[in-house]
Amino acid sequence: MKLYGDYHTHCHRSDGRQNEEEIINAARKRGLKEVAITDHGPLAAVIGVKDADEYLRLRDKLNIIAADYPDIEVLLGAEANIRDLQGTLDLPIEIIAELDILIAGLHPYTLPTSIKDGWALFAQNSLRHLGRGQQEKAINNNTKAIVETAYNNPQLDILSHPGLFFTVDIAEVARACVVNDVLFEINCAHEYPDISAIIEANRVGVDFIINSDAHFQETVGNLDYGVKLVEKLEIAPEQVANWHQGGGHKQWRKKKTNCIYS
Ligand SMILES: [Zn+2]
Numbered sequence: 001m002k003l004y005g006d007y008h009t010h011c012h013r014s015d016g017r018q019n020e021e022e023i024i025n026a027a028r029k030r031g032l033k034e035v036a037i038t039d040h041g042p043l044a045a046v047i048g049v050k051d052a053d054e055y056l057r058l059r060d061k062l063n064i065i066a067a068d069y070p071d072i073e074v075l076l077g078a079e080a081n082i083r084d085l086q087g088t089l090d091l092p093i094e095i096i097a098e099l100d101i102l103i104a105g106l107h108p109y110t111l112p113t114s115i116k117d118g119w120a121l122f123a124q125n126s127l128r129h130l131g132r133g134q135q136e137k138a139i140n141n142n143t144k145a146i147v148e149t150a151y152n153n154p155q156l157d158i159l160s161h162p163g164l165f166f167t168v169d170i171a172e173v174a175r176a177c178v179v180n181d182v183l184f185e186i187n188c189a190h191e192y193p194d195i196s197a198i199i200e201a202n203r204v205g206v207d208f209i210i211n212s213d214a215h216f217q218e219t220v221g222n223l224d225y226g227v228k229l230v231e232k233l234e235i236a237p238e239q240v241a242n243w244h245q246g247g248g249h250k251q252w253r254k255k256k257t258n259c260i261y262s
């Protein structure tokens with residue numbers, strides 16, 4: 001299966017080890033028609049952008065250099081961090097409105113919106129090895145946070161690496177993706193989710209997207225892990241948003257302009 005674009009990469013503005021032009025050139029070398037630069041939201045320690053305005057600075061930069069790369073569409077995105085059980089993201093609505101693509105995921109060391117949520121989500125998750133009861137609590141909380149994220153953020157396009165770092169109930173997460181038109185990511189950098197989770201999500205009927213999550217130019221557009229799995233499982237190409245014949249991000253993006261955030 002050939003893919004149209006890679007919609008999840010990081011540059012040095014968050015924790016990537018590459019600049020914008022290195023990402024663009026690496027994607028061109030792979031023959032992709034589109035690439036998105038999707039740095040981590042600001043409220044995860046170490047990995048996040050310095051502040052939310054960094055996306056506006058990147059937008060300006062991309063506008064300037066776009067003319068140098070007429071053969072590829074370069075998109076501005078973000079991988080926002082989920083902060084609590086209600087699915088609050090670490091990006092203000094004004095910044096989200098400027099993005100072409102919104103990805104969200106759970107990441108360790110994210111600043112929660114309250115101590116209670118910090119305990120329920122991030123601390124509970126680190127207690128999961130203490131036994132079955134604690135583990136079940138962590139799975140319930142992680143699943144709730146992701147499900148609420150899908151319901152409460154109408155502009156969300158992609159859920160990144162579902163279940164990575166934070167174990168979830170895949171079927172419930174997949175159902176929330178289907179209902180809210182959110183793409184279920186197969187993440188090639190982390191080789192996550194694994195085949196059993198992909199089988200389960202497929203059974204629920206999600207649409208997938210295969211992304212590199214590249215932090216280095218060598219791995220931009222390296223989508224082999226996902227391609228091999230969807231081929232092996234005989235998932236219909238129409239169920240993979242970035243399938244080459246799918247026509248690119250204009251065909252699957254959400255970008256609702258009039259949504260209300262509480
Ligand atoms: Zn991530």
Ligand SMILES: [Zn+2]
Binds near residue numbers: 008010079160213
């Ligand atoms: Zn990422």
